[in-house]
Amino acid sequence: EIVLTQSPGTLSLSLGERATLSCRASQTISSSYLAWYQQKPGQAPRLLIYSVSSRATGIPDRFSGSGSGTDFTLTISRLETEDFAVYYCQHYDSPPFTFGPGTKVDIQ
Amino acid sequence: EVQVVESGGGLVQPGGSLKLSCAASGFTFSGSAIHWVRQASGKGLEWIGRIKSKTSAYATSYAASVTGRFTISRDDSKNTAYLQMNSLKTEDTAVYYCSRSTMTTNWASDYWGQGTLVTVSS
Numbered sequence: 274e275i276v277l278t279q280s281p282g283t284l285s286l287s288l289g290e291r292a293t294l295s296c297r298a299s300q301t302i303s304s305s306y307l308a309w310y311q312q313k314p315g316q317a318p319r320l321l322i323y324s325v326s327s328r329a330t331g332i333p334d335r336f337s338g339s340g341s342g343t344d345f346t347l348t349i350s351r352l353e354t355e356d357f358a359v360y361y362c363q364h365y366d367s368p369p370f371t372f373g374p375g376t377k378v379d380i381q
Numbered sequence: 382e383v384q385v386v387e388s389g390g391g392l393v394q395p396g397g398s399l400k401l402s403c404a405a406s407g408f409t410f411s412g413s414a415i416h417w418v419r420q421a422s423g424k425g426l427e428w429i430g431r432i433k434s435k436t437s438a439y440a441t442s443y444a445a446s447v448t449g450r451f452t453i454s455r456d457d458s459k460n461t462a463y464l465q466m467n468s469l470k471t472e473d474t475a476v477y478y479c480s481r482s483t484m485t486t487n488w489a490s491d492y493w494g495q496g497t498l499v500t501v502s503s
Contacts, residue, residue, distance in 0.1 A: 274445070305487070306487070306488070306489075308486075308489040308490075310426075312426075316495075317478055317493040317494060317495055317496060318418075318426060318478070318480075318490075318493055319493075320486065320489055320490060320491045323486045323487055323489035323491075324486075324487045324489070327486075327487070329486060329489075329491055330491070361425065361426055363426075363428070363489075365482075365488055365489060368430075368431065368442030368443075369428055369442065369443070369444045369445065370416070370428045370431070371428060372418075372425060372426040372427065372428060373425075374425050375425045375426075
């Protein structure tokens with residue numbers, strides 16, 4: 274089973290700042306099967322990024338993904354009010370398709 | 382409009398059973414994979430399992446925490462997937478989400494339902 278670790282646990286930033294979220298896998302994730310989701314309280318997760326760096330439909334270009342192998346990054350270039358949420362990475366390489374524990378981005 | 386809608390949640394006693402449904406519309410259900418993910422109150426997301434399409438022989442995979450107790454199935458004629466949960470434990474209490482994945486997003490889950498709450502308690 275691939276274990277995903279996310280850091281930091283909480284990121285406190287101001288509007289307009291850059292957010293950098295990390296996701297590290299316990300083993301290499303092949304074929305770029307790594308996704309990022311955003312979740313707000315009381316809502317279902319929302320797909321932001323798939324295949325490490327491809328933005329899902331309707332996702333603003335301030336969200337970008339990068340990485341390979343075992344180290345992956347979600348970057349939000351300039352935080353807007355609606356971006357304060359919890360972010361999860363997930364691999365879908367081989368089952369079980371585990372999620373990371375999440376990074377909470379909150380307002381400083 | 383693509384939609385997936387879960388139903389069937391509720392209160393069940395430990396050791397009991399419950400069957401959740403995931404009704405889909407607005408897309409070619411038969412060509413998609415369906416996932417079930419749960420989230421206990423205040424906790425993170427836990428992937429439970431997935432069922433592939435007919436072209437992949439409806440193959441299923443499960444998390445270790447539910448293997449042998451939970452079963453995912455689908456009825457393409459009804460555009461519906463199911464999660465049969467047996468031998469329920471208090472730790473299975475959570476909001477259960479279904480989601481679809483397709484080749485369009487390289488099999489990442491792009492549409493999710495709003496979830497259905499399952500409470501396991503005596």
